[in-house]
Amino acid sequence: MFTLTEEVLRVQRCYRTLLHVLSRPGTLARLDLPIERKNRLVSVPSPLLLACECLLDEKVTVSGLTERGRLWAEEISRGMRVKLAELEEADFVLSGVEASASELLSLKRGSLLAPEEGATLFVYVEEGIKGDAGLLGFAGPGVKGRLSLRVSAAVLDWASQRGKLCFEYPMGFEAFLFDREGNVLGIPRACEIEVLKPRRG
Amino acid sequence: MGYVAVKGGEKAILNSEELLVAKTFGHESEPIEVHQILEQFALAVDRVMGEGGLYWPKLAAYALKQALGDSFEAAFLVRAFRSSVPRRGYTDPIDTRKMRVHRRISAAFKDVPGGQILGATPDYGLRFIRFDLFENLHQARIRAKKALENLARAGIPIPDSFPKIVDILREQGLLVSPPSAPRILTDITMETVSIPTSRSARLQFLARGETGGLLALAYSSMRGYGQIHPAIGELRVGDVPVCLEGRPLGWIRVTECEVISRMERGEDQDDPHFTMGYGLCFGQNELKAISMAVLDRTMQMDVCETPAQDQEFVLLHTDGIEAMGFCLHYKLPHYVTFQADLNQLRGVRRQKK
Structure with a gap:
């Protein structure tokens, strides 16, 4: 009736990778992307699509932030029968890297009684996560002391927007950053990120 | 904490x-x-x-x-x-009347319409370890093959479906009618369930329950901590078709049990009726299906005087994974809690001195 296809195993590996990076903020891992791209959902970048296949289904809602994010969300909704929702209500939010702090503030953050209702944000970084634009520092649960990571200008800008937010713990949202090579970075709600060496100019 | x-x-x-x-x-x-x-x-x-x-x-x-x-x-x-896997929707309700039966028995009636299909079962044999077969596995396989061939030659083909015993009792007005299905079923994997809960939720809990846990509580009711002395109206093991929005997905094997229990006056009815408990679980697990059916019936009682009648007691203590997780977590460090206990004990002793 069912078989363990490569697709199922890949989604399982993706799940494992997402868990890994979320419990180790500041550590990059790489998703095992399919060599051949499916024809459907053509505009959604491969790493984002794989993560959506892994975590999204009919029981959750999706929304988009930034112009590209909204396009991807609509396509995911159509192709995977995931319900579309307003940004403030969505369980999962797909976004480009250019979202502002005020936009990020709109995401569902859960409540003190139900913090698990906070959103999960998927951010796609077109130019790549790694780079020489600056140094990003990570602290909090899952980080021994402090970790730093050299990142691209786009990630640095996004992190500075994320750093402006302040939620009452345990409320907040989890974020995953993806790039075209399949690199993924997890930033849980309790993670402190700090721009250690900002980009010049 | x-x-x-x-x-x-x-x-x-x-x-x-x-x-x-x-x-x-x-x-x-x-x-x-x-x-x-x-x-x-x-x-x-x-x-x-x-x-x-x-x-x-x-x-x-x-x-x-x-x-x-x-x-x-x-x-x-x-x-x-x-x-960790996505949900693609809910399958259509399964009609067990369409079951391809491997085994079908009734302990309530000897001559049931369609006949008793014993299938492969250890129920009527002696519980000896078959050293004679283990000692020569090759011979055992040949014997098994021959036995199957002989049975196939001599046997009567099994019909595609069998009438339900409970349907016959219902037609005669001897068994209470099933309650109409609720429009929306509880999904215990997606909702936080509060007790008392709906029958659909209870049956889901039982279906995922640990066999030994369910048996222990059902047995307590059979032995006397309750009033259920079940008669197995029908026990079936077989394959049923599964469809999603009308599209066939395949077949799954299930065990279904319907126990008939003591007489009660039905609502708005003067005549006493039999009542029923129901169990359905994946694969062949007759012990579980019978235990489920007994517990389904005990939890329908208006009174709550024994553990098996108490929804909270039954449903929250028979999930093997929850119970196992809680039990095994005691192996993880409890240094602070134990240190507090030690300090308290020493404090009490100091005060006594």
């Missing part, structure tokens, strides 16, 4: 994980293949699927192999896997 985060010991934990891999996959004997587990430990596979809440025999076989045969651990692995 009186717990403390585990810090340190990371290397020891990693080494322990490696040792477990060695214990699981580093045998000197030939590895057991998954297809062998599927065929030769079929009932264990069925049990793991039921308690794990996912019908996927091959996955359950993998889980059993990884768990070194521990059905609790294997069910935990299956349920964890289940929680």
Whole structure:
């Protein structure tokens, strides 16, 4: 009736990778992307699509932030029968890297009684996560002391927007950053990120 | 909370994980293949699927192999896997009247319409270990093959479907009518359930319940901590078709049990009626299906005087994975809580002196 296809195993590996990076903020891992791209959902970048296949289904809602994010969300909704929702209500939010702090503030953050209702944000970084634009520092649960990571200008800008937010713990949202090579970075709600060496100019 | 985060010991934990891999996959004997587990430990596979809440025999076989045969651990692995895969919708209700029966018995009537189909069962034999067969497995296989051929030659083909015993009782007005199905069913995997809960939720809890746990509580009712002395109206094991929005997906094996219990006056009815308890679980697990049916019936009682009649007692203590998790978590560090107990004890002793 069912078989363990490569697709199922890949989604399982993706799940494992997402868990890994979320419990180790500041550590990059790489998703095992399919060599051949499916024809459907053509505009959604491969790493984002794989993560959506892994975590999204009919029981959750999706929304988009930034112009590209909204396009991807609509396509995911159509192709995977995931319900579309307003940004403030969505369980999962797909976004480009250019979202502002005020936009990020709109995401569902859960409540003190139900913090698990906070959103999960998927951010796609077109130019790549790694780079020489600056140094990003990570602290909090899952980080021994402090970790730093050299990142691209786009990630640095996004992190500075994320750093402006302040939620009452345990409320907040989890974020995953993806790039075209399949690199993924997890930033849980309790993670402190700090721009250690900002980009010049 | 009186717990403390585990810090340190990371290397020891990693080494322990490696040792477990060695214990699981580093045998000197030939590895057991998954297809062998599927065929030769079929009932264990069925049990793991039921308690794990996912019908996927091959996955359950993998889980059993990884768990070194521990059905609790294997069910935990299956349920964890289940929680990590997307949902594609709810299948259509299954009509067990369409079951392709492997086994079908009634303890209430000898001459049931369609006949009793005993199938393969240890119910009527003696519980001896068959050393005679183990000593010559090759001969045992030849004997099995011949026996099957002889039975096939002599036997009457099994019909595609059988009438239900409870339907016959209902037609005669002897059994209470089933309650009309609610428009929206509770989904215990997606909703936080509060007790008392709907029958649909109760049956789901029972379907994922641990066989031993369900048996213990059902047995308590049979022995006297309750009033249910069940007659098995019908017990079926067989394959039923599964469809999603009308599209056939395939067949799954289930065990279904309908127990007929004591007479009660029905609502708005003067005549006494029999009442019914229902059990349905994945695979072949007759002990579980009967226990489920007994507990379904005990929890329908208006009174709550015994453990088996208490929804909270039954439903929250028979989930093997929850119970196992809670029990095993005591192995994890409780340094702070125990330190507090020690301090308290020493304090009391000091005060006494």
